[in-house]
Amino acid sequence: LELTLVNTRKLIDDVIPVLKQQADQKGIQLIIDNDSEIDFLADLNGIKQVMINLVANAINYTPKDGRVTLNVKEEQDFIHLCVKDTGIGIPKEELPRIFERFYRVDKARSRNTGGTGLGLAIVKHIVELHKGMIEVESELNTGTTFHLYFPK
Numbered sequence: 001l002e003l004t005l006v007n008t009r010k011l012i013d014d015v016i017p018v019l020k021q022q023a024d025q026k027g028i029q030l031i032i033d034n035d036s037e038i039d040f041l042a043d044l045n046g047i048k049q050v051m052i053n054l055v056a057n058a059i060n061y062t063p064k065d066g067r068v069t070l071n072v073k074e075e076q077d078f079i080h081l082c083v084k085d086t087g088i089g090i091p092k093e094e095l096p097r098i099f100e101r102f103y104r105v106d107k108a109r110s111r112n113t114g115g116t117g118l119g120l121a122i123v124k125h126i127v128e129l130h131k132g133m134i135e136v137e138s139e140l141n142t143g144t145t146f147h148l149y150f151p152k
């Protein structure tokens, strides 16, 4: 873990172009909501990886014409990062397992996306290294929202 002052706007500017292209290709609207520019102590590459993994999932598990929103804001002593999609959702009973290594919700539905099931395990690991928190809400066929909180 290499802590440096990370600027939220610069962070977003760095990771968004390639994700924007993925979203465009799939016909998904990617909305970036980052009203305030904040500096906080974090591992730059770790935080980039977290954003990429979460937004890539949101794009992968959302059908065409859907919407993915990335929101970064300051909340008391935390940086709150939120990734919301209008995708296929995750069944309630599966939610406790999605952060396990190699776990994929349903082989049939995720076969064509060709992932390994490591993305969220990596996200959880990086969040824990920062002593942050992660929460997920999901509704089947409606969408999923991940909330991450990093101490400033």
Ligand code: ATP
Pocket (backbone or CB within 6 Å): 053, 057, 058, 061, 062, 085, 087, 088, 089, 090, 098, 103, 104, 105, 106, 110, 114, 115, 116, 117, 118, 119, 120, 121, 144
């Ligand atoms: P990769 O290693 O390429 O990321 P993956 O996307 O399958 O592969 P994870 O990112 O760890 O692996 O996600 C685990 C599983 O959780 C996915 O296979 C998918 O079933 C489910 N999942 C993750 N994010 C979402 C989402 N935004 N909407 C619906 N299901 C999701």
Ligand code: MG
Pocket (backbone or CB within 6 Å): 053, 056, 057, 115, 118, 119, 120
């Ligand atoms: Mg993934």
